Amino acid sequence: MQSPLLDRFRCLNPACPDVDQLGLGNIRHRKWYETRSGRRRLLRCATCGQEFSELKGTALWNVKLPHEQVGNIVEHVTRGNSFKETAELTHTHRTTVSRLTRVTGEHAARVHDHLAQDLQVTSLEADERHGFVGRKDQPCWEATVIDPRCKFIVQNALGARTTDLAVRLLFGARARLHDPYGIVLFTDGWLPYESLFPTVFGRPYQPERQGSRGRLPRLRYRIPRTSGHVRIIKTYQGKRVTDIRIERAAGSQRRVDQELALLGYTTPNTSAVERHNGTVRRMNPHQVRRSLAFARLPHVRQTVSDLVNAVYNFCRVHRSLRVKLDEPVGRRQYAKRTPAMAIGITDSVWSVLRLLRTAVLPTPCRS
Ligand SMILES: [Zn+2]
Incomplete structure (x- = not known):
């Protein structure tokens, strides 16, 4: 009879047929052993024969x-x-x-x-926070994609504020979604979001060749009816916001309105990610303002x-x-x-x- 306690553990040997499976009853307790931080179990996978510490992985x-x-x-x-x-x-x-x-x-x-795989998400908000590594002239921005409904951080990317940062952020987020073609994305006015949206969240198709010779034209992207991109563009005078312009960069107004109703918003905004910026500036020592960390x-x-x-x-x-x-x-x-x-x-x-x-x-x- 398998002890229910051992059902918490699984085999982490990539070559084992039962790898990463819980509750198969293949994990046996071999012996106890002493370490500097206390007594530990040595476990054994009955399928592949590998022995490992209960803390493995x-x-x-x-x-x-x-x-x-x-x-x-x-x-x-x-x-x-x-x-x-x-x-x-x-x-x-x-x-x-x-x-x-x-x-x-x-x-x-x-x-x-x-x-964080196969996430059931219908809208995302993206934003970047300024920070630096080493010296203030070595900026290290922290870009975040958050689900405004569940407040779940889907993807994070660090680095200079270049297109590469947006590429890593958006493709990283896309890979975690159950349905990447049903997303309404809310962002600020940073241009890489707009230029990348069709490549990341559009469906690729091969346009017909003009004539019969030469190489095929470049892949194009069609934005599905089920997705959209809204930019919230703020104009600043010093640190003060003087004007907010809302622009639908891709997708249908109907889909955007449907998502806003679902979220309970009256106008498109990036409030969830901006509120999260405040949370992170309390949580992450390197993001706290005027700190010495x-x-x-x-x-x-x-x-x-x-x-x-x-x-x-x-x-x-x-x-x-x-x-x-x-x-x-x-x-x-x-x-x-x-x-x-x-x-x-x-x-x-x-x-x-x-x-x-x-x-x-x-x-x-x-x-
Ligand atoms: Zn195994």
């Missing part, structure tokens, strides 16, 4: 610190504390915080890649950003996502939800340790 594998302390470090960093402040608050060294942030941030990105290396910036996004999506409840309970529990009238719960990836609020303990297949590291 999690962020806590080979971590020497007590796991609660790792959780505390992540909590502190994702509440906008610098590495130095976090080290002082958790009685660790600054380099320990930096190393664990990298390990947990890379893990967080893998969890997002693994779980500088990212000196690009990979630190990337991993902190990945960590903050995963904690936001899976661990932080969002007030606007709460749902009224059928029957109040004591004085509690609402059930709290995280963006990941609203979009249907999970049905509970995750603790940071739950995020770190989620096992995912190791993927080749990003360039």
